[in-house]
Amino acid sequence: MxxxxxxxxxxxxxxxxxxxxxxxxxxxxxxxxxxxxxxxxxxxxxxxxxxxxxxxxxxxxxxxxxxxxxxxxxxxxxxxxxxxxxxxxxxxxxxxxxxxxxxxxxxxxxxxxxxxxxxxxxxxxxxxxxxGLFAFFDAPWLPIYTAVMFLFHPWFGWMTVGSAVVLVVLAYFNHRYTGKALTEANQQSVRATLQTTKNLRNAEVIESMGMLDTLMARWAIYQRRVLVLQSQASDKGGIITSISKTFRTWAQSIMLALGAYLVITHEINPGLLMAGSLLLGRALSPIDQMIGSWKGFVAARVQYGRLNDTLEKLNAEPQRMALPDPEGHIQVENLVIAPPGAKAAVIRNMSFVTPAGSIVGIVGPSAAGKSTLARALLGIWPPQHGTVRLDGADIAAWDKQKLGPHLGYLPQDIELFEGTISDNVARFGKVDPEKVVLAARVAGVHEMILQLPDGYDTVIGSEGINLSGGQRQRIGLARAIYGSPRLIVLDEPNSNLDDVGEKALAVALQKIKETGATVFIISHRPSILSRLDRIMVMSAGTITMYGARDQVIAELAQQQAKAQQRVAPTAPAASAATDVASVQPGA
Missing domain, CATH: 1.20.1270 (Substrate Binding Domain Of Dnak; Chain:A; Domain 2)
Known part of the structure; x- marks a missing residue:
């Protein structure tokens, strides 16, 4: 290779x-x-x-x-x-x-x-x-020890060869009868551990809906399978290990008997009597030790295989020429995207252009592909076909580490990491107090942070306090706009906000707009639409309408009026954006 x-x-x-x-x-x-x-x-x-x-x-x-x-x-x-x-x-x-x-x-x-x-x-x-590893370094010395035994006496040499062959055969059977079971047990154990991790991560949901016993039963199935496989392998391996140790002890005793016979017949001197038995034990020890530590060796081999496969899939990103800081111009060309592991595309042949500095609202029914588009705009999910361009360059062509500070993202599920609030807002980079406070003020969360026990130094996570959903969302917004990024994607930024939070978000959007950033907002609440420049209506992974805010709202209002006249809505865009149509143009 x-x-x-x-x-x-x-x-x-x-x-x-x-x-x-x-x-x-x-x-x-x-x-x-x-x-x-x-x-x-x-x-x-x-x-x-x-x-x-x-x-x-x-x-x-x-x-x-x-x-x-x-x-x-x-x-x-x-x-x-x-x-x-x-x-x-x-x-x-x-x-x-x-x-x-x-x-x-x-x-x-x-x-x-x-x-x-x-x-x-x-x-x-x-x-x-x-x-156990040293046995593999010592095992090659078996021929040397065997040669020394032949120098003592040919019978000693052949006794060593015969004993070594028996132990090698036992080692082979140990591998054959336990290796597969141990490998499968290791795989089942990994699955059980992964399932347990997911369950513990959602402990509140499990507790609130009484799902613990059911999930424990599912986990127990994996665990029992692991125990059965490990028990089968240990039983077989234990038998072979016992036979190996018993045989080695017996062989050393037989070597003593053989040496005694040779001393009686005056073929060797008495010193070789004990020396032969001692050297035989030393010669066979590495093989016996390998049999005893075979379980660890099989586990290490499986772990090496998994690591090797994982790192084989790690494609080193090529060195890219540094591009100028982005301004935020977005161009999407014939975009087709399927979620990781899925075959069916969620986004189908989507194309649009958004000038830098625009605030775009993305609306539509559930499963329309809005969150998938958000991930595509940030280069999180690679497209099956088509391109997302930032300032003319494919989003995948940018150096992620250098591009990161120019992007902001607020996902639906807000995850703040263990550390201080200032660390979270500063994205765990070097904390710039002025930028942290500025981001918090723009997000309308500065006063709330000051009311916490230690202000910006308040620790959140397992070793600190737990924040409410609204508090996490507003701090997540501050993190998304930290450092004045040029492209910001907000996925349901007001889902956990009260009226005060809604007003703060509206003010934040106005301040973000003044910085010239391009913002995409996914929201079902019409209260935020007055801050938008453009509206994109999605349905079934495609764009049904896209344009200036007032124009889209007016067209949706016409569709809604026609739908009400027919009693049953026929236009997918009308049913997808009833709340949007309720907002008057120019509001």
């Missing part, structure tokens, strides 16, 4: 290649020093005991002690290297994984909004720092 086709995860792992090689290099000396106790036992039995040499025993023991201290130091070093590797992976990948998770949530319209990818990265890092 060429570097141009590598995703960020593969690039990050390649950047850590040197560290993995260092761990392998240290593992070389670790496993070489693991032979020291074996040869120490041989020397004590073959030299010290027959000669009764205390000085030799002391010297050999001193050498062994130094080697064991070196062994412990090397194991500590390689474990620290893996900790550094895991931290480096987090530094290299966390922002990309966060961005990929965000784009995934955006592309699915929030239906797949979870931190699963970040959790996968954390779990993968934890696996890299665990002892």
């Amino acid at each position: 060429s570097r141009s086709h590598e995703n960020n995860l593969q690039v990050a792992l390649k950047a850590c290649k040197g560290s993995f090689l260092s761990v392998g290099f240290f593992s070389l000396f670790v496993n070489a020093l693991m032979l020291a106790p074996t040869f120490y036992m041989i020397q004590v039995s073959g030299r010290v005991v027959p000669s009764s040499s205390t000085s030799t025993l002391i010297m050999l023991t001193l050498i062994l002690t130094i080697m064991m201290l070196t062994l412990g130091s090397l194991e500590w070093v390689r474990s620290r290297i893996m900790v550094r590797v895991s931290n480096r992976l987090d530094v290299l990948l966390s922002r990309d994984v966060y961005r990929a998770s965000f784009k995934k949530a955006l592309s699915t319209g929030g239906m797949d909004a979870s931190a699963q990818s970040l959790n996968d990265l954390t779990s993968l890092r934890q696996f890299l720092t665990g002892n």
Whole structure:
């Protein structure tokens, strides 16, 4: 795979290649020093005991002690290297994984909004720092240990080969019979976690309508499935793990018996009796350890696969030449849009032009596509066909980070983030007190904020106070107009406002108009229409009427009059905008 086709995860792992090689290099000396106790036992039995040499025993023991201290130091070093590797992976990948998770949530319209990818990265890092991974570095030393056993005696060598084959077969069956169940259990667990997150996010709705028991029952179905799959895998894996450990213990005992026989027949010296059993245990330990930690390895492999898929879909945005600050001229050409994950288009062949500085009201019945158009105007949902142009440039061609300060958006569902009110208004950038207060004054929320416990420093969210729907909406409006953006989209900005809030919104629109910003307002309330320059009437994803406010209102009034004469309305625009028609031209 060429570097141009590598995703960020593969690039990050390649950047850590040197560290993995260092761990392998240290593992070389670790496993070489693991032979020291074996040869120490041989020397004590073959030299010290027959000669009764205390000085030799002391010297050999001193050498062994130094080697064991070196062994412990090397194991500590390689474990620290893996900790550094895991931290480096987090530094290299966390922002990309966060961005990929965000784009995934955006592309699915929030239906797949979870931190699963970040959790996968954390779990993968934890696996890299665990002892199970070192078994994979130590396993290649099995042939070296086997060769040493052949040097002791051919029977020792063949006993090692036979025992290793048995454990490898057990490892294969462990993978075959538990891998699929563990993978499916992991997937079911992710689904259950995602469902739980969504339920907790809507706790008030669930509590108010007594839906808790029903939703808990649905969650329990996923949870039981996870438990069944995990239990099946654990039962099978437990049997194989028990067989593996029992066999390794039995093999070491048989090695003792074999060594005793060879000592009796004078084919080996007594020192090799214990050395053979000890070295066999060391040779088989990595395989046995891999079987024991297979569950963690399977989970890490699944997590790697999910991360790899997520980052494969993260297309790096190309470097774009900086464009001049936008003025707000909007041109929509043959626009066709379907919500993320949907096949049927909601917006169909829509085209219109809005000069900079205009305030446009978008009206129409429910499911007419108004909110979809709002997202398209801001470049949130990409079109299936057609183009939305801002000052002549495709909205998708702008650098999102540089364009963001020039856009303002107030969605139907107001979400303020945990932090102070000033942080929220300033969009969590550097707080400019003058701009924050100016935005709050324009939105008519300055006085309300001052009445809160700590004014602009009042913390909202789980660690602070909870605001009413109207308060959140007005602060959200201040956030949308912070920094005098050139294009502002307000989706039902007065849905939670009382009469005082309505008046404040009308004043805010007048002040925004004076700045020359282009504003699109989606609203069902006729009280806001007097502030509009243009009105767009939508029905079934198309524009049925668009033009100057007075002209559209007059035409709608005529349609309404004709509809009343016929008793039953026939024009879709008339039924869509009865409230609009009730406003007199020039009001």
